[in-house]
Amino acid sequence: MPDANKGDLIQIHKIVLEPENRPDNLPPSTAAVPYECWIKGFLMNENANMGDKVKIKTFIGREISGALWEVSPKYDHDFGEAQKEILSVGYEAFQQLENKHKANRE
């Protein structure tokens, strides 16, 4: 079974510039690595496997080619974990206002 079939939503990967073709004056950690890009769209080839050179039709109907990187890419950013350093901030402030109101009444 191929990894993706025609019409599947996929993400392609492209190396835009190899390190040696990047402009001068980049910080060392940036200059050492290629300039890369990922774009989503619908697979135009009959089918393809990871890494194959494929063509996609993007959400605005443009055709772009690149290497198949992911099939049905999902958004996986999230709400994070509960953070103890901020959990009590609201209640502390609430109490401060309450104490102030109490002092005003007395």
Next chain:
Amino acid sequence: MGASYSEVMSKKQEILLKATGIDYDEFELSPISFDYERLMNSCDYSLQEVQKILLETGVGQTQLVELKNLTELVRSIAPSGKGGRIFLKDEAANPSGSFKDRRAALSIYQAKKSGYKGVVAASSGNYGAAVASQAAKRGLKSIILQEVYDNRKMGQPEILEKTRACEAYGAEVWQLTVGPELFYIMLRVLEETRFFSASLYVPTSILGIETLGYELANQVLEMEGRFPDVVLITHAGGGNVTGTARGLIKAGSTQTDVVGVSVDLRGLHMASDSDFNRKSFTTGHSGFGIPFLTWPDRTDVPRNCARGLRYLDRYVLVSQGEVFYTTELLAKLEGMERGPAGNTSLAGALAVARELDRDQILVVQETEYTAAGKMPSSQLTFAKENGIKVTRGNPRENTPGKSIVIPERVDQLTVEDFNMEKIRLSYIENSIRAAADYSLTDQDERFLAEDSKSSLDQVHEVIQSSNH
């Protein structure tokens, strides 16, 4: 793949002329100066016309909300008689969730009118979503170019959310790794598609933001019978400061102090792959704020219409921890859960309000939507994963890229005043240096004075010292 970096960059002017419809050469006066006001007025819209165009797509006319509980909280720790009233302009109510809709709306209207089939914007932030949303409303295609990943393909959560938002509005999104080559990609895409360049820095972008300053001045006037004393503006590339301040002036609110606020990220290099994911804020920070003040013409157009130095009375820095703390306070005490951009200037306001008299009015001029990736819990989780130490304590002990300190009490919120004189001098020096071997005329001196909000004497001093 494709054309080489230098090949594409050499065609910059030709590509941009087609993609913006603006011949910037027309406004150049010398190697130093250009006619800023003539450039700003070149598209010939009155502020009222701009307001009308924005309203066609549901942009603007947002609520101004008095934050009574936060004002009370500030007063509980302020000296007697102190603690100004804090108001918040709820810009999250715009169609794509931020003031950036104002910044995109007029440009996209103009693109449609000029017959472009689509628009391109380079933005990892709310502006990309605003362009995609406005393009959808006007029936245009949109391509958004974002700097998202470091070389491990680890994405900043806030930017990943922005990819999602842009795609939700139907955009083709290019997710790129760290590097200034974003501009190179933009030129290539513009050349290939013949789309309109929805630059953040063209006149229509700033004219759209003028409506924000104009609206808030009139809202305060209507509610309180006078103009605000202080307006606090989250500052990055300078557009928000410039447009808002120009709008205030157009409303007649000329005595209002304009204060820029940025998150302090000094020490982190903005083009560095290894620093990229060591920050918890992707805009509204000093990494954009300072360089754009000292050299505004570093953008995707030959002359940047966002010139914050012309309008700023004061520029202050707050720490990342203070903004997270403020985000919590706004949600828990005012019932408004909002994103980091507006909460940056709100953090500044909580400190500045303490210095003001009780009858004085401060306006924080934006909020933005929040979502997965943008919330303090997302960002702090990500920070810890990237080796950043998170603690509670004195926020002054925070070190960008190493530690985030969440304040323990509201009286620990402070602002660090950035030396405006130093910024103004630095801008003038940079301008002179960029035009080496050129002798400045009186006109250039007047331009530099206006462009940096300095006196002619100050300009003379810099010129003299740079001659030695």
